[in-house]
Amino acid sequence: MMSKLKLLLRTQEKKELSTCPICQSGLEETTVVRKGIKLHGFKCKKCGEIVFPSSEVFKYEILSGKKNVREVRRVGNSIVIGLPKALAEEVGIKSGDLAYFEGKGKEIRVDIFKK
Numbered sequence: 241m242m243s244k245l246k247l248l249l250r251t252q253e254k255k256e257l258s259t260c261p262i263c264q265s266g267l268e269e270t271t272v273v274r275k276g277i278k279l280h281g282f283k284c285k286k287c288g289e290i291v292f293p294s295s296e297v298f299k300y301e302i303l304s305g306k307k308n309v310r311e312v313r314r315v316g317n318s319i320v321i322g323l324p325k326a327l328a329e330e331v332g333i334k335s336g337d338l339a340y341f342e343g344k345g346k347e348i349r350v351d352i353f354k355k
């Protein structure tokens with residue numbers, strides 16, 4: 241008998257960085273090196289706060305070895321998102337299980353049917 245698990249994929253809008261989140265002053269482009277990884281960010285002209293767009297945060301997490309970030313890729317006619325192995329194991333998703341997709345607004349519901 242098949243058992244069923246549910247996944248929910250949600251999209252996050254890219255946030256534009258135009259003002260400092262601390263003091264609302266203007267920002268200027270800057271480059272910061274953290275653990276040898278070059279990151280493009282924005283520095284507040286008034287208070288010096290440095291903010292990074294989400295793409296740079298994810299780049300840092302991927303390059304510094306953090307586990308739960310994956311790049312969305314295209315393979316043939318499909319868009320592919322790799323599940324981090326530890327997370328998949330935690331909920332019991334295995335290679336060969338079947339995924340059924342259903343879109344609704346900005347979300348995709350995925351039902352995983354285990355063989």
Ligand SMILES: [Zn+2]
Pocket residue numbers: 260261262263264265284285286287288289
């Ligand atoms: Zn500021």
